[in-house]
Amino acid sequence: MSNGEDIITSWFARQRNLPACDFPIGIGDDMAEVRLADGVSVLITTDMLLDGVHFDLKTATLEQVGYKAMAASLSDCAAMATIPVAAVVSVGLPAGFGQAQLKELHSGIIAASDKFNCPLIGGDITKWTDASKFVINVAMLSRPAGNPPVRRNGAKVGDAICVTGSLGGALLGKHLSFTPRVKEALKITSLVKLNSMMDLSDGLSSDLNRICTQSKVGAILDTNSIPISPDVKKGSGAVFAALNDGEDFELLFTLAEDNCVKLLKQWNDSVPITRIGTITDAGKMQIKMSAEGETSPKGGPDGKITELKPAGYDHLK
């Protein structure tokens, strides 16, 4: 595990043993779960977006920023196959921001809120002392959708590994306007049982590593099968982009082989599902070279299997 955020997150998680009856899911998944009464639980996620890191106000509009902040949390709801319930939003505004800018930001928040029936129910507005800083934080609640929330730690040796949509190149624009896969996650889990799932925020290589680490399994990917976004330039480096660019906000999930066959047969949605590999007992992530000359991140001859290292976005780098 090489990601700085993963290391500190796992350290945080070890500091306290939460009583499992009240908190079935704690630190380290896409959302935490709180059991409030028999059969009644709520999930919560928090996502902070910084100007200059997750967006750039020099090129992005405030409406896009508001939309992205909500969509990132909605993607967490999707990652657990849960139903969004409500959101609260905090903003740290640059000095000089006024009501007009807040209303523009609000319109983006509401666009996402309306699309996914997830009302804005509260917030906090603060202001920096200078003009150079902007930060937005969304905390979102969701509820289970009949089935238990799908976690990261349930992948089993032999599971098929699948993704929705296509990967790579999101930072060229899609990261500001992506559609969180809330409906797709609920549809998939209504058709078959998933063993593990998360959303792709930091890049396939880093996020798959999280599922592998938490599930104590390995994985092998087939370069040929990874769906590469049309945003990614053709040529060498395209697979590297799909593996590591990040901010795809697609679903990454694993399920038993027979369930995968069943799902792919029944799936007729406009958002494609692609099988990209298999969970193994190798204790590490591996990738099989392309037959079309496309190489792994480290290069290598056609068909050769090499180790895949997490090389996506590291929040603490």
Added chain:
Amino acid sequence: MSNGEDIITSWFARQRNLPACDFPIGIGDDMAEVRLADGVSVLITTDMLLDGVHFDLKTATLEQVGYKAMAASLSDCAAMATIPVAAVVSVGLPAGFGQAQLKELHSGIIAASDKFNCPLIGGDITKWTDASKFVINVAMLSRPAGNPPVRRNGAKVGDAICVTGSLGGALLGKHLSFTPRVKEALKITSLVKLNSMMDLSDGLSSDLNRICTQSKVGAILDTNSIPISPDVKKGSGAVFAALNDGEDFELLFTLAEDNCVKLLKQWNDSVPITRIGTITDAGKMQIKMSAEGETSPKGGPDGKITELKPAGYDHLK
């Protein structure tokens, strides 16, 4: 209503009519309430603290910052007389921050978490591209404590106005180490019915104005009775400090006259409760001058009644 945040908050609140059955309390109170099932609801608050605004890393330790961020949200739980359940924390770190700093911050978070039995169950760690920025956001869940959550909008003409503790001067140090009045709020509401409550974060004059505006009432305060913190320097300006300094994180509440008499008679806690005024139908806030030469913010002769304007912290100034 002169506070920029109040104006935009009220604009936000008007944009959508939340279905009251699912969201009994929406935008504009200390917490929002979500009803998840018959008789089962959860409340949520979000608070963002900025370096240079809510604390200063040149003088405050990271442990103090972590504690304050949690305590501010715990104070919101107190403000509704609800029981803290769990928290999620997002941080935007300056470039250069590493695991050692995160662990120091974490120790402050956990100090507050342990004291109020409110576990940290998730978070988000992000990093700015430069060294000058630091932001922390806490989103916290609470649950009702038998009685319905106490709102800001229930003050009635004739209500006694009370506060816990003493006011003013918090920015000299107390704002980093205050004790949120969670236990006191639960004890008070177990003894008597409150008509309205909030926590004092922006200053008595601004926060009382919120209760008055939302309850569509006026208020009159008696300068003599306002409990002034020992942190405030004696002399002219002390009442002004108690009215407007902000970050007291004490409770401000109103209740029927007879309930106030009953409460003050029974109250034997180390945290004092003081009656400071009465809710009126004057349609504005007023203050009665001191008999000891202390003057209202605008000055005036002994015993004279003048209008009190909200002059506390304005998040959007």
